[in-house]
Amino acid sequence: MADAINQRQMRQELVESRAFFDSVEKSPLTQEQAEAVICFDSRVLLVASAGSGKTSTMVAKAGYALKRNYFSPDEMLLLAFNNDAAVEMRERIKARLKPLGLPAERVAAKTFHAFGLEVIGNSTGRRPSVATWVQTGQEQEALLEMVDELKSVDPVFRTQWDLFRLIFGQDLPRFGSEASNPDAWDKQASRDGFRTLNNEVVRSRGELVIANWLFYNGVRYLYEAPYRVDTADASHRQYQPDFYLPDADAYLEHWALDANGEPPSEFVGYKEGMTWKKQLHALHGTRLLETTMADLWSGRAFIYLEHELRRLGVTLDANPDRPIPGRQPVESPRLVGTIRSFLTHAKSNRLSIRELHQRLNAGTAGHFKYRHALFLSIFEKLWARWEERLRAHKAIDFEDMLNLASEFIEQGRWDSPYKLVMVDEFQDVSHARARILSALTSKPYTHLFAVGDDWQSINRFAGADLSVMTGFESMFGKAVTMTLATTFRCPQALCDISSHFVQKNPRQLRKNVKSPKPNVVDPVRIVRARDESEMRSAIEAVVDKIACEQSDGTKASVLVLGRYGRDAANLPSRFDADRVEVKFHTVHSSKGLERDHVIVPRMSSETLGFPSQVVDDPVLQLAMPGGDSYVFAEERRLFYVALTRARQTVTLVTIARKESAFITELIRDHRIRVQDVDGMESDSDLCPTCGIGFVIPKTGRYGRFFGCSNHPRCKYSRNAETNSGRLPDGAERTTRFSGR
Numbered sequence: 037m038a039d040a041i042n043q044r045q046m047r048q049e050l051v052e053s054r055a056f057f058d059s060v061e062k063s064p065l066t067q068e069q070a071e072a073v074i075c076f077d078s079r080v081l082l083v084a085s086a087g088s089g090k091t092s093t094m095v096a097k098a099g100y101a102l103k104r105n106y107f108s109p110d111e112m113l114l115l116a117f118n119n120d121a122a123v124e125m126r127e128r129i130k131a132r133l134k135p136l137g138l139p140a141e142r143v144a145a146k147t148f149h150a151f152g153l154e155v156i157g158n159s160t161g162r163r164p165s166v167a168t169w170v171q172t173g174q175e176q177e178a179l180l181e182m183v184d185e186l187k188s189v190d191p192v193f194r195t196q197w198d199l200f201r202l203i204f205g206q207d208l209p210r211f212g213s214e215a216s217n218p219d220a221w222d223k224q225a226s227r228d229g230f231r232t233l234n235n236e237v238v239r240s241r242g243e244l245v246i247a248n249w250l251f252y253n254g255v256r257y258l259y260e261a262p263y264r265v266d267t268a269d270a271s272h273r274q275y276q277p278d279f280y281l282p283d284a285d286a287y288l289e290h291w292a293l294d295a296n297g298e299p300p301s302e303f304v305g306y307k308e309g310m311t312w313k314k315q316l317h318a319l320h321g322t323r324l325l326e327t328t329m330a331d332l333w334s335g336r337a338f339i340y341l342e343h344e345l346r347r348l349g350v351t352l353d354a355n356p357d358r359p360i361p362g363r364q365p366v367e368s369p370r371l372v373g374t375i376r377s378f379l380t381h382a383k384s385n386r387l388s389i390r391e392l393h394q395r396l397n398a399g400t401a402g403h404f405k406y407r408h409a410l411f412l413s414i415f416e417k418l419w420a421r422w423e424e425r426l427r428a429h430k431a432i433d434f435e436d437m438l439n440l441a442s443e444f445i446e447q448g449r450w451d452s453p454y455k456l457v458m459v460d461e462f463q464d465v466s467h468a469r470a471r472i473l474s475a476l477t478s479k480p481y482t483h484l485f486a487v488g489d490d491w492q493s494i495n496r497f498a499g500a501d502l503s504v505m506t507g508f509e510s511m512f513g514k515a516v517t518m519t520l521a522t523t524f525r526c527p528q529a530l531c532d533i534s535s536h537f538v539q540k541n542p543r544q545l546r547k548n549v550k551s552p553k554p555n556v557v558d559p560v561r562i563v564r565a566r567d568e569s570e571m572r573s574a575i576e577a578v579v580d581k582i583a584c585e586q587s588d589g590t591k592a593s594v595l596v597l598g599r600y601g602r603d604a605a606n607l608p609s610r611f612d613a614d615r616v617e618v619k620f621h622t623v624h625s626s627k628g629l630e631r632d633h634v635i636v637p638r639m640s641s642e643t644l645g646f647p648s649q650v651v652d653d654p655v656l657q658l659a660m661p662g663g664d665s666y667v668f669a670e671e672r673r674l675f676y677v678a679l680t681r682a683r684q685t686v687t688l689v690t691i692a693r694k695e696s697a698f699i700t701e702l703i704r705d706h707r708i709r710v711q712d713v714d715g716m717e718s719d720s721d722l723c724p725t726c727g728i729g730f731v732i733p734k735t736g737r738y739g740r741f742f743g744c745s746n747h748p749r750c751k752y753s754r755n756a757e758t759n760s761g762r763l764p765d766g767a768e769r770t771t772r773f774s775g776r
Contacts, residue, residue, distance in 0.1 A: 079515035086680035087525025109142035146642035152441035159444040167431035197357035205366030212300030214240035235362030254353035284348035286323040293328040335406030381659035383435035384468040438468035445475035462488030530559035538676040583615040597630035620645040647671030725752035
C-alpha cells in the first residue's frame with residue numbers, strides 16, 4: 037500500500053513538473069516516457085522502438101533524479117558506445133538541464149572504453165596503452181599484415197587460407213535448402229543457380245563447393261554434359277550427370293544424402309532416381325564417382341576425390357593464383373572482417389581455443405564441421421600472432437581492457453561511486469560490457485537503467501550480443517521491463533510491416549508499435565529492374581516521381597541506403613534539386629537518421645545483395661554462447677533499420693529472377709505490388725507451390741501458359757485459358773533427380 041501511495045505521489049509530482057521539462061524538450065513526454073522517467077527500481081530495462089524518443093527519456097530521467105535529489109550528480113553515470121554518442125549525451129544533458137538550475141555538468145557521460153581505462157588506471161596506478169592499430173580502427177589492416185606474414189613462413193596456413201577463401205567462404209544452408217537463394221541466372225539454360233569460379237551456373241550450393249574444389253585443383257570438368265549413351269525414353273529425358281571429368285573418363289554425381297544415407301523428406305522419388313542412374317552406369321560400364329552432403333560436411337568428400345582422381349591418373353594442381361573467369365572468391369579483407377568479429381566475441385566471452393573446439397564438436401555452428409574446423413585452424417594462428425604483437429607493443433586491445441576493468445571492480449580494487457548507471461543502445465552490449473555493468477551494480481542500493489531496441493541490434497561484427505538484452509534478468513537479476521512503443525517517425529502502415537517483418541525471429545522481444553502520424557497508402561513499394569544495368573535508372577525514376585509529388589513548395593528528403601558502400605554507384609546523377617534532396621548512407625551508418633523517403637537498392641539474392649550471403653556466418657556461433665541462429669537474423673534486423681529511417685515511404689529496388697528472400701517475404705505477407713522501371717505493374721504473384729518463384733507468362737508446345745520462374749526446380753503451371761493449375765494432358769514438364 038505504501039508503495040502504491042509513493043507511486044501516486046511521484047506521478048503527481050511528475051505531472052506538476054512536466055511543463056518544466058516540456059519547455060526545455062520542446063515536446064511533451066508521452067505516458068510511456070513519463071512512467072519510465074519516474075521508475076527507480078534497482079533493475080529497469082526500457083525496450084524502445086525506432087523513433088520513440090529514448091534519448092529524451094534518458095535526459096528527462098537524469099533531470100528528474102537530480103530535481104528530486106534521489107542521487108547527487110557525482111553518483112550518476114551514463115554509458116555510451118562511441119565517443120560521438122557520449123559527446124552528444126553530455127551536450128544534451130547540459131543543454132536541457134543546466135537552464136533548469138540543475139548541476140548537469142557534473143553528470144558523467146562516457147564511453148565504455150574511456151570508463152574501462154579509467155578503472156584500470158585508478159586500480160593499478162598505471163593507465164594502460166591501447167594498441168595504436170586498435171585505437172585508430174586499423175584492426176583489419178593489421179590482421180591483413182599478419183595474414184601475409186603467416187603465409188610467407190607457414191605453408192600449411194597459406195594453403196588453408198587459400199582453400200577457405202576460394203572454396204569455403206560461405207557456409208552450406210540447411211539440409212534440403214541447398215538450392216535456395218540463388219545468386220546467378222543462366223541465360224542459355226533459362227534457370228537460376230550459383231555461379232562458380234569457372235563461370236558455370238550450377239543448381240545447388242553443394243555442387244558449387246565441388247565445382248570450386250575441382251577448379252582450385254586444376255581438374256577439368258564439364259557440368260551437366262549429356263551422358264555418352266542416349267537414355268531418353270517415354271519416362272526419362274536424356275541423362276545429364278552432375279559432372280564429367282574427361283581426364284579421368286569418369287562421371288561424378290553429388291547426392292543429397294545425410295549421414296544416414298537419406299535424402300530430405302521432401303525429395304519424393306529421389307532414391308528411385310539415384311537407383312536408375314547407378315543402373316545406367318553399371319549397364320554401360322561407365323565409371324561413377326559419388327559424393328554426398330554428409331561427405332561435404334565431414335570433409336570426407338575431398339579426401340575421397342583426391343584419392344580417386346590420383347588413382348585414375350589425374351594430377352592435382354592446387355593453384356590459388358589461377359585466373360578466375362567466374363564468380364570472384366571471398367576477398368581477404370572480408371574474411372579478415374569475420375575473423376576480427378570472431379576474435380572480439382571469443383575474447384569478450386573468455387573462450388579458449390579448446391573451448392571453441394568443444395563447441396565445434398558439439399555441433400554448435402551446424403553441419404559443416406569441416407569448414408568450421410578449417411576456420412578455427414586459421415583463427416588460432418592469427419590469434420596467437422595478434423597476442424604476440426600486443427605484447428611486443430606492451431599494449432592491450434579493447435576486449436582486454438573491458439575484461440580487466442570488470443575484474444578490478446569485481447575484486448574490489450576500484451570502489452565505484454555510482455549509484456545510478458544508465459546505458460544507451462543496450463542492444464549493442466557485449467558480454468564483456470555486461471560483466472562491467474553487473475559488477476558496477478552489484479552493491480546494495482545501486483540502480484541499472486538500460487535503454488535499447490533489440491530490433492536494431494546490428495553491430496554483431498563489433499561484439500554486440502543480443503542475448504544480453506533478451507536474457508536481461510538471467511544476467512542482472514529480477515527487473516522491471518518497460519516499453520516505449522510509440523514512434524514519432526514512421527506512419528502506422530509502415531510500422532505494421534516493419535514490426536511484423538522483424539518479429540519473424542522468435543528471439544526478438546515483442547512490441548506493438550503505434551504511431552500518431554497520419555497514415556500513408558503503400559508505404560513500401562517494390563521496383564523490379566530487368567538487370568543490373570537498370571539499377572540507377574530505376575532509382576532516378578523513383579526520385580523523379582517523389583520530386584513531381586512535391587506540389588506544396590517544400591523540398592522532400594531522400595535517403596538512398598546501400599547494404600554496402602559500393603551501392604553508392606547507383607546514386608542518381610540527375611534530379612530536381614529544388615524539389616528533392618538526395619543523400620547516400622550505408623544502412624549501418626544510418627542509425628539515428630530519418631528522412632521523408634528511403635530507397636534501398638540491390639534487394640537481390642546475390643552474394644553481396646540484401647540480405648548479404650556473407651555476413652550471418654554460422655561460424656560466429658562458436659564464439660557466441662548466446663548467439664542467434666535464426667536464418668539471416670542480423671540481416672533481418674539491419675533491414676528493419678533501413679525500413680524505419682523513413683517518415684513516409686520506402687522503395688525497394690530488386691532485379692528480375694534475382695529477387696531477395698526479403699522481397700518475396702514482403703510480397704507473400706503483405707501483398708505489396710511490384711512495378712517495373714517505367715512504373716507499369718510487374719509480376720507479383722508468388723508461386724503457390726514453392727513460394728519462392730513468381731508466376732510468369734510462358735510459351736510452350738501447347739501455346740501460352742503460366743509457370744513458375746523457379747522452373748525446373750518447381751513444376752507449377754496453369755493453363756492460360758482454363759486457369760486449371762496444369763497444362764493439357766501429356767504437356768507436364770518434369771524435373772530430373774540429382775544431388776541437390
